Amino acid sequence: MDGDSVTQAESTVSCARCGKPAHLQCPKCVELKLPREGAAFCSQDCFKAAWSSHKSVHVKLKNDEAFNHSEELQKNWLYCLKKGQIRTPQCPHFDWTGTLRPYPISKHRVVPAAIEKPDWAMDGIPKIEPSSDLQSRVEIKTPDKIERMRETCRIAREVLDAAARFIRPGVTTDEIDEVVHEATIAAGGYPSPLNYHFFPKSCCTSVNEVICHGIPDARRLEDGDIVNVDVTVYYKGVHGDLNETYFVGNVDEESQRLVRCTYECLEKAISIVKPGVRFREVGEVINRHASLSGFSVVKSYCGHGIGELFHCAPNIPHYENKAVGLMKKGQIFTIEPMINAGIWRDRLWPDGWTAVTSDGKRSAQFEHTLLVTETGVEVLTGRLQSSPHVFPWLSS
């Protein structure tokens, strides 16, 4: 391998000890598949000097791996595989991109019989949605449907707010899921994610390097984590979808910057929504703002139409794209940018749902369900007076 020409190439990693461009990495970290950040060095000398403090990273991971989740396994909680169709007592093998690992998940939560359910609630398979013509044309909602969506989206907002109030170091994402589940059924709604293509839980909880679709499990939130909670409620025959990323305890500055930038990406995207605007412009706005801050935009997942169906046309990518069509009054869709601190690429965990950044760095997301009005936009899932003040940049 021609090493010389490569050494002169730019190094995108800095030496963990002195900050100079790094071309060497700790072999133990490679073996344990730990992230490169903090494990790269410019020279053997720097590595040697940093060794006594660096090696503690290896020990921490060993402890994590030794943790056999015996408490959960006793309760018969298992790991999720195959999109939720299978459970297993063994943590699956994977070349994990960051330090996060899956934990066992709790039993399937029950929804009272009286609550109206979407067609996947019983067997996990949506029937109406995949074959609907609403996958290829964008619906103009009737005033009646719009009114129902206003109501459902408000309920979804209140459910998410309940989850937000609950977040602090020490709580598990499973407990967050319980809060979401209980709040949803208390309002008479069905938590749309539950059993959607076999998704095992009532909301998605995405911690740190998880981009989206994280499955609530037995892991406790730690001081310094960021966590996204994605709620969708099905009520009166329509769905309302939103998500927010929250800080757990004291979060480092870079993560704060990431989360705030993601919030702004959504804000800027919403500000251009009105009749006549091209769907593809959403991606242009988001991409520009994220890039200016040095972050990247996830490309595998996109915003979507919503109404009687959970996901339908239009598809709204958050990067520069060839999406067809112009916004029209009466359309309802989500915009949900996922912004990464590092590279845009994503990978899928063995459970078939959890999307993580391929470089193990953090990712944040925000989402709203939006109605295109005569002159602009109505944010159906917008913050209420009662919404908790969890974002430092929003002054009360």
Added chain:
Amino acid sequence: MEDDDESPPLAVRIDELPEPIQLESSLCSDTSGGNKEEATVGVTVITGYLGAGKSTLINSIINGQHGKRIAVILNEFGEEIGVERAMINEGDGGALVEEWVELANGCVCCSVKHSLVQALEQLVQRKDRIDHILLETTGLADPAPLASVLWLDDQLESAVRLDSIITVVDAKNIRLQLQEYRDSASFPEAFLQIAFADVVILNKVDLFVLENKGGDLITDGLEDLQKEILSINSLASVLQAVRCQIDLHEILDRKAYGANHLAHLEALLEDSKTAPGSSRHDYSVRTLCIYEELPVDLNKVRLWLEDLLWEKKSHMDVYRCKGVLNVHDSNQLHTLQAVREIYEVVPARRWRVTEQKMNKIVFIGRDLDETVLRNSFKSCIL
């Protein structure tokens, strides 16, 4: 216990490790498509009536001594069952390997890539080396939806890319099929398949010859047929074949959908190659070309295209579009490409000093009105 070592192990060079981290700046538009496209695997969609010779073509490709490792996806089951059968040749004259490609079902709705694309990407990732993928379609009336699924945004940097659409046509029967429906409102597959093709393989020319005995009549007949096909779609390359024996180089790596390597870019700039010849038969599906020298405003071009392709205010039905644009205030030659409603206008390369800057757009569609197209395009001139 080894972590208690006083002395650290020897650090390893990052560039020797698999999958180096690349932090990309999404701000800089990467038009150096060259290298990236070389690394991607081309997907060729093969359409054609039953009996035209698709299977013969695929068999000859997969069994040929060309040294290329080709995967053929036999579109037997469709999305309902969730798997497709793939045959891969080992490339060095080795045996055919059968693979099952699983279409990821579930939650494709909020995912950008269609399940078929994800399945193809996984196939490419799993195998040692695949040089090309052939997607054989059965009974596909209209290739456009499949093309739009496979024509991915460059930004996705997918391992696969749509290379071209090839249709196999039975020389003996095609003329009858075309004539029968030229005025009818219901369109047979023949027109759509030819209209969306990048390559038309005129197969069974030996049988055509047999049918039309008599020296001059044969060559006239074949040439005539070729002209008819080109009058429907002047952008396609028409290859004559007997039992679908085709040189692989003619059909692989066409790069028909590459933004930067727009196939026939040079041909487009050359007058003669795109002017549709006159055809004795007035099919309602045909090729048109408009030409304009003065520079245009890019925003106005987009609006004009969207009017044509999205709003569809006129009675014209545009199937396909390819062109070059002379954009005002830019030294970049811009290329235009559209498949039904999906379109893309991107800068491709600098205009050469020796080149005559121009706008030239070729349309393939139904009930096209040259006057309307030409006049409406004029509104894009600055």
